Amino acid sequence: MEKITSLQNKKVKEWCALHQKKQRDLTNQYLVEGKHLLQEAIKAKALECVLYVKENPFPDYPSYEVSQEVLNKVSMRQSDGDVIGICRRLEHQPTSNKRLLLLDEIQDPGNLGTLIRSAVSFQFDGIYLSEGCCDVYNEKVIQSTQGAFFHIPIVRMSLIDAIISLKKEGVKVIGTSLQESLPMKQLERYDKMAFLLGNEGKGVSKELLTLTDQNVRIEMAGFESLNVAVAGGILMYQYQEES
Amino acid sequence: MEKITSLQNKKVKEWCALHQKKQRDLTNQYLVEGKHLLQEAIKAKALECVLYVKENPFPDYPSYEVSQEVLNKVSMRQSDGDVIGICRRLEHQPTSNKRLLLLDEIQDPGNLGTLIRSAVSFQFDGIYLSEGCCDVYNEKVIQSTQGAFFHIPIVRMSLIDAIISLKKEGVKVIGTSLQESLPMKQLERYDKMAFLLGNEGKGVSKELLTLTDQNVRIEMAGFESLNVAVAGGILMYQYQEES
Numbered sequence: 001m002e003k004i005t006s007l008q009n010k011k012v013k014e015w016c017a018l019h020q021k022k023q024r025d026l027t028n029q030y031l032v033e034g035k036h037l038l039q040e041a042i043k044a045k046a047l048e049c050v051l052y053v054k055e056n057p058f059p060d061y062p063s064y065e066v067s068q069e070v071l072n073k074v075s076m077r078q079s080d081g082d083v084i085g086i087c088r089r090l091e092h093q094p095t096s097n098k099r100l101l102l103l104d105e106i107q108d109p110g111n112l113g114t115l116i117r118s119a120v121s122f123q124f125d126g127i128y129l130s131e132g133c134c135d136v137y138n139e140k141v142i143q144s145t146q147g148a149f150f151h152i153p154i155v156r157m158s159l160i161d162a163i164i165s166l167k168k169e170g171v172k173v174i175g176t177s178l179q180e181s182l183p184m185k186q187l188e189r190y191d192k193m194a195f196l197l198g199n200e201g202k203g204v205s206k207e208l209l210t211l212t213d214q215n216v217r218i219e220m221a222g223f224e225s226l227n228v229a230v231a232g233g234i235l236m237y238q239y240q241e242e243s
Numbered sequence: 244m245e246k247i248t249s250l251q252n253k254k255v256k257e258w259c260a261l262h263q264k265k266q267r268d269l270t271n272q273y274l275v276e277g278k279h280l281l282q283e284a285i286k287a288k289a290l291e292c293v294l295y296v297k298e299n300p301f302p303d304y305p306s307y308e309v310s311q312e313v314l315n316k317v318s319m320r321q322s323d324g325d326v327i328g329i330c331r332r333l334e335h336q337p338t339s340n341k342r343l344l345l346l347d348e349i350q351d352p353g354n355l356g357t358l359i360r361s362a363v364s365f366q367f368d369g370i371y372l373s374e375g376c377c378d379v380y381n382e383k384v385i386q387s388t389q390g391a392f393f394h395i396p397i398v399r400m401s402l403i404d405a406i407i408s409l410k411k412e413g414v415k416v417i418g419t420s421l422q423e424s425l426p427m428k429q430l431e432r433y434d435k436m437a438f439l440l441g442n443e444g445k446g447v448s449k450e451l452l453t454l455t456d457q458n459v460r461i462e463m464a465g466f467e468s469l470n471v472a473v474a475g476g477i478l479m480y481q482y483q484e485e486s
Binding site: 118144 | 365366462463465467470
């Protein structure tokens with residue numbers, strides 16, 4: 001196939017459109033960048049095609065050779081990249097519910113990605129995102145997961161419905177809140193636990209906090225404010241399943 | 244004073260130059276944005292002057308009324324802001340060394356800001372940054388600290404010198420490393436502790452790891468990778484001074 005060099009090429013326009021959530025929703029596709037993330041996408045059977053400059057690291061997949069200018073146009077990065085993958089969305093349901101994360105309106109892609117990465121590191125079984133969370137197929141999210149993105153089921157749904165259904169299955173749902181909450185160290189361990197974290201500015205919505213089994217706060221000697229990805233990391237570390 | 248409306252104004256050019264580390268180093272000044280951060284800067288006696296559009300929230304300080312266009316030019320944000328402060332650098336030495344953070348070549352401003360925020364939340368006494376860490380006066384760093392920036396002494400110096408000198412003062416220096424390290428839960432508490440965290444890609448440099456009293460790893464059931472700000476948050480939470 002001929003090398004694509006024109007920024008006006010129809011394919012190039014289609015790829016660039018994947019920077020927008022609307023287009024990702026429409027096509028069920030998203031972009032990942034860099035060799036490491038493409039390798040992870042391959043393991044997860046999500047890779048559909050490859051755009052590369054000069055050498056193709058994944059010749060077994062449908063591929064397009066493109067100029068550096070075209071690749072940079074499709075890329076979200078500042079510096080020259082060399083390979084971008086077009087992936088297909090695959091939504092899996094968690095197959096176990098021993099350790100889950102529930103995320104209510106997380107807005108920052110870096111925070112969402114970091115939470116996904118920690119959830120995989122602490123071997124959580126799945127993540128439920130509220131409708132108001134930022135799009136998980138956003139490239140900054142995928143980049144911040146450092147590949148972990150492909151290793152955990154992530155489901156977007158109403159957290160009210162998720163909490164009600166998890167409680168019926170015997171999962172203890174633990175909210176996070178600075179008010180009317182138990183110091184985290186007093187929280188017991190349960191066989192099945194789900195941890196609910198909230199928006200960067202507002203925290204977990206009041207409505208959801210009334211549905212949980214228990215609300216906890218992370219004990220702090222000083223200034224009462226933690227980044228949500230840090231708070232989530234501390235909780236997941238502390239309550240990961242013991243091996 | 245007359246309202247500044249021209250992007251060519253000499254003052255506007257000077258303020259914009261503060262986006263560059265070189266200029267910040269030269270003038271000893273830096274920018275902060277938004278009412279909350281300016282209030283924190285005032286408490287820390289760091290605010291020198293105010294740029295505002297329409298209403299001045301801090302009329303007791305030297306102020307410049309500017310057009311929205313000028314403010315946006317000086318701002319690092321995408322959306323319209325309303326107030327920016329020019330601050331003066333004030334370096335303080337930690338006055339206690341019971342709990343310290345040592346940061347080796349942290350590159351990402353968001354990670355550095357989040358680590359500073361957690362350190363203040365867990366009432367750490369100070370932070371030492373290696374020469375290779377990103378500039379702490381970078382606006383993204385200050386933004387990510389959510390105001391905590393002004394509440395903790397931060398010193399940039401050789402970490403080799405810092406570790407040698409802290410050990411002489413009886414501070415236990417704890418490195419972080421996945422290799423040849425103790426699981427964190429086996430680490431004792433000491434009266435004086437300093438925690439050493441490293442670069443996002445490479446971790447703590449080998450040379451520094453040989454100088455520590457002990458190296459630890461955060462136990463993970465799954466994928467062995469955590470964001471450095473999450474790892475730092477877990478350590479600081481666990482070993483904060485008990486009140």
